[in-house]
Amino acid sequence: MTDPxxxxxxxxxTFPVPFQRRVIxxxxxxxxxxxTGEIYGLLGPNGSGKSTTLKIILGLVSPTxxxxxxxGHDAASAQSRANVxxxxxxxxxxxxxxxxxxxxxxxxxxxxxxxxxxxxxxxxLELVGLTAARDRRLGTFSKGMLQRIGLAQAVINEPExxxxxxxxxGVDPAGTRVIRDLILELKRRGVTILLSSHLLGQVQEICDxxxxxxxxxxxxxxxxxxxLIAPDQTELVLEHASPQLVDRISKAAAEGGASVxxxxxxxxxxxxxxLEATTEK
Ligand SMILES: Nc1ncnc2c1ncn2[C@@H]1O[C@H](COP(=O)(O)OP(=O)(O)OP(=O)(O)O)[C@@H](O)[C@H]1O
Ligand SMILES: [Mg+2]
Numbered sequence: 001m002t003d004p005x006x007x008x009x010x011x012x013x014t015f016p017v018p019f020q021r022r023v024i025x026x027x028x029x030x031x032x033x034x035x036t037g038e039i040y041g042l043l044g045p046n047g048s049g050k051s052t053t054l055k056i057i058l059g060l061v062s063p064t065x066x067x068x069x070x071x072g073h074d075a076a077s078a079q080s081r082a083n084v085x086x087x088x089x090x091x092x093x094x095x096x097x098x099x100x101x102x103x104x105x106x107x108x109x110x111x112x113x114x115x116x117x118x119x120x121x122x123x124x125l126e127l128v129g130l131t132a133a134r135d136r137r138l139g140t141f142s143k144g145m146l147q148r149i150g151l152a153q154a155v156i157n158e159p160e161x162x163x164x165x166x167x168x169x170g171v172d173p174a175g176t177r178v179i180r181d182l183i184l185e186l187k188r189r190g191v192t193i194l195l196s197s198h199l200l201g202q203v204q205e206i207c208d209x210x211x212x213x214x215x216x217x218x219x220x221x222x223x224x225x226x227x228l229i230a231p232d233q234t235e236l237v238l239e240h241a242s243p244q245l246v247d248r249i250s251k252a253a254a255e256g257g258a259s260v261x262x263x264x265x266x267x268x269x270x271x272x273x274x275l276e277a278t279t280e281k
Contacts, residue, residue: 002036003069003071003072004033004034004035004036004069005034005035005036005038005070005071005160005161005192005194006032006033006034006040006057006068006069006070006161006192006194007033007067007068007069008030008031008032008033008053008056008057008066008067008068009031009066009067009068009069010029010030010031010065010066010067011027011029011030011031011053011056011063011065011066011067011068012025012027012028012029012030012063012064012065012066013025013026013027013049013052013056013061013063013064013216014026014064025216026049026052026216027049027052027053027056027063027216027217028215028216028217029066029217030049030053030066030213030216030217030218031218032211032218032221034161034192034194034209035192036071036160036161036192037187037190037191037192038187038192038193038208038209039183039187039192039193039194039195039206039207039208039209040192040193040194040195040207040208040209040210040211041195041196041197041203041206041207041209041210041211041224042054042194042195042196042197042210042211042213043196043197043198043200043203043210043211043212043213044196044212044213044214045214048213048214048215048216049213049215049216050165050196050213051089051165051196053196053213054163054165054194054196056068056075057070057075057163057194058075058081058084058086058163059075059076059077059078059080059081062076070084070161071083071160071161083159083160083161084159084160084161084162084163085153085154085155085156085157085159085161085162085163086154086162086163086164086165087147087150087151087153087154087162087163087164087165087167088165089165089166089169089196090169091146091147091150091153093138093146093149093150093153094138095137095138095139096137096138096139097137097138098134098135098136098137098138099125099130099133099134099135099136099138099141099149100121100125100134100135102138102149102153103120103121103124103125103149103152103153103156104117104118104121106153106156107120107121107156107157110156110157111157112156112157120156120158124152124155124156125152127152127182127185128148128149128151128152128178128182129148129178130145130148130149130152133145143170143171143175144170144171144172144175144178144179147167147168147169147170147171147175147179148175148178148179148182150167151164151167151179151182155186155191159191160190160191160192161191161192161193161194162186162191162192162193162194163194163195164183164193164194164195164196165195165196166195166196166197166198167179167183167195167197168180168197168199168202169198173271173274173275173278174275174278174279176199176202177275180202180205180206183195183206184206195207201269201271203224204224204228207224208223208224209221209222209223209224210222210224210227233261236249237266246260246263250263
């Protein structure tokens with residue numbers, strides 16, 4: 001059997017509070033697995049430990065207790081990071097570099113050769129839709145463009161896994177869609193994706209599995225479709241149903257020992273309404 005992309009085993013992380021004899025417990029006994037090729041989403045309120053979990057996986061923060069393995073290697077070893085790309089929360093990139101220069105810079109840091117790198121930079125700019133902006137300085141980029149170039153940076157050396165800390169933070173719905181499509185394209189190419197987000201709708205749409213953190217503890221973990229099932233309920237969506245028909249269905253349900261708990265016009269998501277209104281010709 002192949003090793004999982006990520007295996008966290010009973011991770012606890014505490015941070016000492018300076019000049020006080022107490023600690024902040026950022027993570028408590030967190031165990032989770034990310035299988036290769038899947039999109040795993042980490043959810044949780046502010047301060048629940050998402051970024052700390054991601055940093056521990058990347059070996060940037062060492063756990064107080066517990067084990068972390070990345071593709072079978074200990075997260076403390078440099079080897080574990082060789083095939084992992086990272087887009088940090090609120091990334092900072094040098095303002096005076098152009099998009100193409102920034103990608104080349106990160107590619108060189110990864111030890112890529114000049115010819116291979118030039119090709120990869122063009123390919124990535126195309127992938128993230130920034131070919132026309134390749135020679136613009138990053139200082140002039142919008143938040144959405146910065147997140148996209150950040151994503152390109154994270155995959156410059158064709159990693160097996162990318163870790164994205166809030167990849168759509170501050171990005172408008174259309175830009176968010178572009179990033180979502182990019183993430184799905186990476187998955188199609190076989191990349192394992194681990195992301196954190198506050199956009200529940202988007203996470204629900206693209207993630208295979210999710211984990212929910214609350215106060216440093218993993219309170220839910222599982223397949224999205226399974227977590228979303230309301231036990232013992234069935235949804236029936238009707239078109240052109242008259243009130244009389246709804247009434248007859250309710251009666252039939254009652255005869256069968258069931259009850260209709262809601263019969264109302266079906267709502268669309270705000271995202272659908274927003275996108276329809278803002279892309280109207
Ligand atoms: N370097 C640090 N030193 C001290 N405390 C820290 C440090 N890093 C994180 N913490 C604390 O650990 C807890 C978890 O923080 P973390 O940044 O992981 O949360 P988060 O879920 O990513 O939140 P957000 O949604 O705001 O990004 C918080 O209480 C935070 O204050
Ligand atoms: Mg965070």
